[in-house]
Amino acid sequence: MSKGFVSFAEVKQSVTMEAVLSRYGLFAALTRKGKNLAGACPFCKGGSARQFQVNTLKNAWYCFGCKAGGNILDFVAKKEGVSVHTAALRLDSWFELGLMEEKPRAEPPAAPAEPPPAVSVEEPPAPKDLPTENPPLTFTLKTLDPCHEGLAPLGLQTETIEHFGAGYCGKGLLKGRMAIPIHSPRGELLAYAGLAIEEGASPRYLFPPKFYPPLEVFNLHRLEEAGDGDDPLYLAPEIWGVLRLYEAGFTRALGLFDGSLSPEQEEAITGALSLREGFLLMCEGFEDRTVARLARHAAVSLISGVPASPLMRARWKD
Numbered sequence: 223m224s225k226g227f228v229s230f231a232e233v234k235q236s237v238t239m240e241a242v243l244s245r246y247g248l249f250a251a252l253t254r255k256g257k258n259l260a261g262a263c264p265f266c267k268g269g270s271a272r273q274f275q276v277n278t279l280k281n282a283w284y285c286f287g288c289k290a291g292g293n294i295l296d297f298v299a300k301k302e303g304v305s306v307h308t309a310a311l312r313l314d315s316w317f318e319l320g321l322m323e324e325k326p327r328a329e330p331p332a333a334p335a336e337p338p339p340a341v342s343v344e345e346p347p348a349p350k351d352l353p354t355e356n357p358p359l360t361f362t363l364k365t366l367d368p369c370h371e372g373l374a375p376l377g378l379q380t381e382t383i384e385h386f387g388a389g390y391c392g393k394g395l396l397k398g399r400m401a402i403p404i405h406s407p408r409g410e411l412l413a414y415a416g417l418a419i420e421e422g423a424s425p426r427y428l429f430p431p432k433f434y435p436p437l438e439v440f441n442l443h444r445l446e447e448a449g450d451g452d453d454p455l456y457l458a459p460e461i462w463g464v465l466r467l468y469e470a471g472f473t474r475a476l477g478l479f480d481g482s483l484s485p486e487q488e489e490a491i492t493g494a495l496s497l498r499e500g501f502l503l504m505c506e507g508f509e510d511r512t513v514a515r516l517a518r519h520a521a522v523s524l525i526s527g528v529p530a531s532p533l534m535r536a537r538w539k540d
């Protein structure tokens with residue numbers, strides 16, 4: 223199939239999640255409750271038998287195991303291991319949608335992959351029945367060791383690790399990882415993220431099964447204690463970037479979890495920006511659409527220097 227232009231919106235309108243799941247032989251194994259389908263996740267396969275959720279009304283899916291979700295394009299892209307653009311072309315072909323148009327414009331000869339689609343600033347669909355709030359945690363991890371030699375590969379100073387209340391976790395779900403507390407904007411402890419210590423480990427972050435990252439922005443509760451001043455606000459695509467920024471002297475820093483932006487996170491960051499000068503410095507590693515959406519609220523500058531994880535993948539997008 224030659225490369226061509228296909229409207230993502232038209233593909234999304236033309237094919238249902240049920241049809242996509244049926245094509246993969248996955249539909250029959252899901253149980254229906256109203257507009258929702260639930261079952262074992264076709265990607266991570268483990269965990270609860272209901273962790274994979276589909277909202278047929280919104281044509282969206284989410285897995286509480288992989289913490290991944292999106293629309294039919296995201297599903298096919300993940301299933302096939304291809305870009306969203308290629309997923310759209312495959313859906314066009316499989317379901318004989320006839321939506322693909324040959325682009326009159328010549329493509330650059332040495333393009334490494336499909337040209338990136340125009341960045342949309344649409345907000346992602348929020349499947350119904352997803353959590354709207356993360357409840358406070360009822361316990362704290364008391365044995366986290368910020369000085370543990372096993373943390374050395376992370377390249378962080380002990381003082382930084384202590385500042386964030388983090389440390390090496392020797393037991394339980396996050397065993398062998400650095401546990402980093404995540405707080406609500408009011409400072410309530412909500413969860414610990416387990417950052418993998420070895421580079422290339424997957425998943426890079428492990429969250430408790432009931433915790434829903436798209437509702438939170440890391441380090442938001444510390445923004446006020448970071449003090450006033452003319453410093454702009456920094457935003458890192460993941461937690462580790464906030465720790466690196468702190469180490470580099472930037473205390474007014476917030477973090478997302480995988481470079482993607484939920485409507486809740488967008489609102490929280492917008493609120494934080496209004497207290498500042500409206501300047502937002504974004505580290506490397508964000509999805510293009512995340513940058514585009516935040517650029518509606520702030521004067522955004524992209525900075526390099528706090529490296530992003532190569533493991534971060536577009537999630538929860540479109």
Ligand SMILES: [Zn+2]
Pocket residue numbers: 263264265266267274285286287288289
């Ligand atoms: Zn999964």
